[in-house]
Amino acid sequence: MTALTVVPMRLTGPGSKLPPTPDPAERSAVDPQFFTASLWLMERGSLQVRIAVDGGRGPASLSVPCRRTRRRRSTCPPVSARCCSA
Numbered sequence: 001m002t003a004l005t006v007v008p009m010r011l012t013g014p015g016s017k018l019p020p021t022p023d024p025a026e027r028s029a030v031d032p033q034f035f036t037a038s039l040w041l042m043e044r045g046s047l048q049v050r051i052a053v054d055g056g057r058g059p060a061s062l063s064v065p066c067r068r069t070r071r072r073r074s075t076c077p078p079v080s081a082r083c084c085s086a
Helices: none
Strands: 003-010 045-055 058-068
Touching: none
Parallel strands: none
Antiparallel strands: 003 045, 045 058
16 A cells, blocks of 8 residues: 545535545554544534545545534634734
8 A cells, every 4th residue: 555545524415525635644654554644523414534545456445434423512712813014
């Protein structure tokens, strides 16, 4: 295997046909057959993680369905904008 990428996307609907840019998985220095990647699941509902591999036998992909539910509500700190004039 020469490359492995992962991307979270909607399971159905328009988002299932227009995925974001996939993230490359990193090969383990200890075990070259082991890859790791981190994903942010930003949406609730039915999602899939698309895994794409490339190797000596050509490219292949598979999708792993997953259900994302909100575990807690995050809040953003207030943002203040400053304007600088010359």
